[in-house]
Amino acid sequence: MNTFSAGIVSWLLLPIAIHLGLRVRKKAQRLAPPSGKAKGQIGNGAADIRVLVIGDSSAAGVGADEIGDTLGPLLATRFNAATGKTVAWRNAGANSAVASQLRDYVVPNIEERDFTHVLIAVGTNDAKNFLTRSQFKKGFGGLLYAVHTRWPEAQIYWSPVVDMTRVPALPPVLGFILGLRVQIINAMGVQLCRERHATAAEPLPLVHPDGFAIDGFHANRQGYEYWADHLSKIMLAEARAPSSSQRSE
Template sequence: MVLRALLSWLAFPVYVWQGVAVRMRTPRMVPPPGPVRHLIEGAEPSINLLVLGDSSAAGVGIDRTDDGLAARLARLAAEKTGRRVVWRSAGFNSATAGQLRDHVVPNLAHEAWDHIVLTVGTNDAKNFHTVHRFDREFGQLLYALRAKWPEARIVWSPVVEMTLVPALPRALGKVLEIRASLINAMGERLCRERGVVAASRLPIIDAKAGFSTDGFHASAAGYQAWAEHVAELLIAGEPAEHGVSPS
């Protein structure tokens, strides 16, 4: 881990040079219009789903929130269990673990969320946050969530393979992949220690279809693939309504 971190810092000039160029030519996208909370009718007891995190949790890259990660996860959970699903997305452009800990979780109403999906880590890697900093900030974020929703099933979705992100030049993708792998390793360790489920990395099978026009955020198809990737982990152990067989 120390050697990889050192290599990434040695490549920092590449990160700055190519990163500035990517930022200048990439349009800054905003969250799409549409509801950030909704419900799908079904049998009680309801599944109460909170998707918390960065711009991916906000649905950046698509035209409407109905195609975002939270809405698609909610539909899959309803289909697989036959139960009522209440969902909310709380996502923010460029959010890091520390910002979610300090500015988002304390300001979320104390509602009965019993299923939480976290999309955080990409900006920590992209901003060259140290592993020590991520250890502190992500670890404290997990503590904050556990304190506020002690019985919730929490699933963290780690950072994707950065060398496969279309917007990133090859050299920049390699540098950021080192940072992402360090962040992911620490995140997985913290999840094990603090009763959180760490999903495997979302596989990028078709980058052309899976990414939005900016080449960085997910497309509608990408969010669907993401939802399918974490849905089983999210609802594992949840009873299905009679007559509904989880697939």
């Protein structure tokens, strides 16, 4: 189904999505981010690589029991193992955030200006909230501009939204409807990354129930490990690739 058809069908099914969504929300277990400082370092001495994970509740590590089991430190561990370099990391996540809120409220309040890699994990709430294609384009496009402006030397990555039909907390019908919204969000996100000098990672190729926290929606330690494995391969491969100027020499 193309994104135009996905949009029409999802809007027609909106009353069903609202009904099922309210039922899920009523039963859902609310999880807090893990305790602990949301920044740290892997290795000794001054950090050569500095990774920022910015996004919604997943960027904050909701679903993990310990801060070390979240995306920031897990990515830093993999960068350190692959390069031998000291890696600093920071998580900057906001529960229920959409792209425009990250642009307006999170990016301006991050003090550090020297990140070498920025991973954006957003889009789930934009899809869940039925933001239109144009609303997400404005919010996510503005977020990419804001990130580039604040950290002009950083490599920027975006992790697209996972397959909603594989999320245990969602009834199959709701997963299907939200999956239509995800199709729209992911297509626009990939296009914007291509236009605005960011890298859109491939969506997680497999989403297994064992990788979810007790709420059936957020990742647990195993899920974050799997996510970090997937993203670090993409980020490290790009870091090792020669630039266009080097290839032409």
